[in-house]
Each structure stands twice: as C-alpha cells, then as structure tokens.
Amino acid sequence: MRLAIAGDSGAYERCLRDMTAVLRVGVRRAVTRAGLAAGEAEDIVQEILLAVHLKRHTWDTTRPIGPWLQAVARHKTIDAIRRRGGRSGVPLDDVVETLPAPREEPTIRETELVRALDSLPPGERAAVTAIALDGASFAEAAVRLGTTEGALRVALHRGLARLARTAHERT
Amino acid sequence: MKTDDLLRVLVADGGTIEPPVATRLWRLLPLGLAATALLFLTTLGPRPDIAAAVQTVRFVLKPIEMALPAVLAAALMLRLARPTDQRTARLSAGLAAVAALLVAGVLAELVVVPSSEWGRRLVGERAVACLVSIPVLAAPLLAASLAVLRRGAPRRPGLAGAAAGLFAATAGAAFYALHCPDDSPLFVATWYSLAIVAVTAIGALAGRWLLRW
Known part of the structure; x- marks a missing residue:
C-alpha cells in the first residue's frame, strides 16, 4: 500500500486484490451471522473497497495497514448490515480474516x-x-x-x- | 458490477489521492481564523482598558484558559478523523487538566473574595453578550473544521464533531476574552463554559449528520 500511495499502480492492484480476498471471508461470515442472505456479502465487500480507495489518505503510512483496514471494514460492514435490516450487535472482531481465502469471485447478480x-x-x-x-x-x-x-x-x-x-x- | 471491474476503476483512479487531513486543516484553518478575527475586530474589538487589564492575573488567565484547550481539541479532532482514532488519551487528559485549572481558579476566587461579592461576580456585567458572542465567533471555525473532517474517516462521527465544536468554541472564546469586561473565574467558569458546551453539542449533532461515511 505504501508503494501504491507513492503511485505504483501494479502494487496498488496487488494490494486491492489481497484485501478483496481477506475481506470476502470475514464479510461473508458477518453477513451470515447477521441473518442476511450470503449474496449481500459481495455488495458489502465492494462498498468496503470503495471506502478503502477513497479514504486511503487517512491511513498513517508510518503504521501497519492491518488495523486501519480492519477499522474501515468494520465501520462499513456495521453500517451496511444495519442498513439492510440485519441483526445488529453481531461481534465483528474479525471482518478482516487472515486465513488464506479463495480468490475466485462469487458469481452474483x-x-x-x-x-x-x-x-x-x-x-x-x-x-x-x-x-x-x-x-x-x-x-x-x-x-x-x-x-x-x-x-x-x-x-x-x-x-x-x-x-x-x-x-x-x-x- | 463485478468486483474485478470495480478494482480496475479503483486502480485507474489510483493517481488521485487526497492530501492528508492535517494538510487540509492547515489550508482551511487560517481562513476560519481570519474570518473570526475580522468578525471580532469589526463587531466587538478589545476592551478599552486592555492595557491595564493585562496587568491582572484574572484577565490574563482567560485567553490562556481558552487558547490552551483550543490547541488540544484541534489535535484531538485530527486524531479522531482517522478510522483507527487511537492515541487520544493524552490529549483528553490535557483537556481534563485545563478543566481542573478552571476549577482551581474558581476555588482561589472563593478564598480571595468575600462571600458577599460572589453573586455579583458570578452574574457579571455582560453574561448574555458572552453567551451570544462565543457561538457567533466560533461559527466560521466550526464550519472550517467540519469541512476538513468531512475529508477524514472518523470512526465516531459524533465525537469527532464534538471535538470540532470544542475547538471552535474555545478558540472563539479566546477572542471574546479580550473584549469581555468580566474577569472573575466565577464568571468564566459559568458563562464561558455554558457557551462552550452549547457549541460542542452543536458540533456533535452536526458531526453525526455530516461526518458519516
């Protein structure tokens, strides 16, 4: 992400792809726990990616990116779940999942x-x-x-x- | 839109990144301060006996007690503009210390001044002017601060807005202190605080509304 902010678009693309992979796992789980259809997850992942992109200047580049990404993902997920009428108050400590995740994109509407x-x-x-x-x-x-x-x-x-x-x- | 398509757009837009929130604050804050200073000089102006007043502890304490929290609240607001919003404890402790200073001033005044004088000093000469002027002087600063914070990503928009309100109110109050004829800590702790709490509450409400992202 540091390289990406410095203007390396290849690095930015790799970074966003890695983020997408880890977000999918965590968001899917959060969505299921909130009692929403699993199909909503990809929408929320896209919302998070958009927020990551538009708000990346709020990341302090001297600090690790993990907690920042986690904070953005949590914020957007809570907001999105609430908006879709899901159960709120679901614990969301792990929206960003660090386990290896499938890279394929779910086929969605x-x-x-x-x-x-x-x-x-x-x-x-x-x-x-x-x-x-x-x-x-x-x-x-x-x-x-x-x-x-x-x-x-x-x-x-x-x-x-x-x-x-x-x-x-x-x- | 497939996520791959979205990623393509984001990478394409990768060259457009906003400046850090602090940079934006440094650009907008001078405008807000200039507006408040202009407002102060054209409508109120320093009190006529200011040369004599600066010789007294009571008078000098006022702008210090207001400028100090303004600086702390501005720093706090920048921290709260990040989604991770950590490292706010020391600044909050600093603000609490300023509040303690205010209380210490009140206690000292109660000791120094006979109790028959307390009521008159508490009510002061211009309580209403104080309640009106501080929010008016704070308005340009609050507007500038909220405009800056909109570019941020606050985890707690209401709290970030409250910090902006506290900054704007105390900075406005620092200006008003130069005009205000009431120097007693009893007056400052009551009327200044009321005006500051009101503007902070407005900031919190505006923040919840404007700073969501």
Missing part, C-alpha cells in the same frame, strides 16, 4: 453499485462505465467520449466519490 451507477450525472457515469465495464484506457475512453484525459480522470474520481455517498445514503 447485478450489484448495488450498478444500480447506484444509474443515479450518477451522465459524464461521471460514462467515465466509470468506460473504465470499469468496457475496460478502456483513459486515452481510448477520452477519444470515444470526446473529452480530454484530464477531464475524464476528474469525472471518474468524482463519480467514485458520489457512488460511495449514494451507497451510503440509500436506506
């Missing part, structure tokens, strides 16, 4: 995030969609959308921040 995408302003939605779903590079997407790379980067970042807020405000 349309996630909450896709629904949240629809509520974005068109420019931001186009930016997120082009990069996420079509897998385009900034340069390709900018040409296709008739905008500049810089504007696209701004739109993407704003879109992500808005997605996080939308996911959070939905009740």
